[in-house]
Amino acid sequence: MALIRWEPAAELNTIQTEMNRLFNSLFDNPTRPSSGTMARRWIPAMDLVETGDHYVLRADLPGLSENDVTIELEAGVLTIAGERKAEHTEENGGYRRFERSYGSFSRSLTLPKGVDADAVEASFDRGVLEVRIPKPEQIKPRKVTISVGSGSTARHEVVEGTATVSEHTTPEATPAGVA
Numbered sequence: 001m002a003l004i005r006w007e008p009a010a011e012l013n014t015i016q017t018e019m020n021r022l023f024n025s026l027f028d029n030p031t032r033p034s035s036g037t038m039a040r041r042w043i044p045a046m047d048l049v050e051t052g053d054h055y056v057l058r059a060d061l062p063g064l065s066e067n068d069v070t071i072e073l074e075a076g077v078l079t080i081a082g083e084r085k086a087e088h089t090e091e092n093g094g095y096r097r098f099e100r101s102y103g104s105f106s107r108s109l110t111l112p113k114g115v116d117a118d119a120v121e122a123s124f125d126r127g128v129l130e131v132r133i134p135k136p137e138q139i140k141p142r143k144v145t146i147s148v149g150s151g152s153t154a155r156h157e158v159v160e161g162t163a164t165v166s167e168h169t170t171p172e173a174t175p176a177g178v179a
Helices: 008-027
Strands: 046-050 054-060 069-074 077-084 103-110 121-125 128-134 143-148 155-160
Touching: 054 077, 077 128
Parallel strands: none
Antiparallel strands: 046 054, 054 128, 069 077, 077 103, 121 128, 143 155
């Protein structure tokens, strides 16, 4: 009888590989549309990159044209939808294998608040959709004028920064003589 050394790290690696295979097969299983043919669910790959003044979304849409894709922006959610139709026809006899996926898809992305919907641009080149989303302008501090003195002798000073105004004033916070 030969002794075999037990390697716990190798066992964990094997378990991880099997779990990855299980989850990949779960999401890659063919589905049956109403026509009875086999079809795979298609979800196009997308990249989102942040540049200096834009968010750039790129989607791989091989076999589609710009007329096959719709882009909508509603309530801060950007939705890209479309459909890739099956190109094969039903024929009798002979061996056939289809690996390319087809069908309708929809991908949504929540945008940051303040994005100007009218400034969103999209282009389509060689099966790659590129959507350029301008970053919203950052909230800038505002200048507040502070009056010093009272009546006609008051002078105004400008203080930079943000101001917060409390809705509830306590008697301790109110200066004497001010109601």
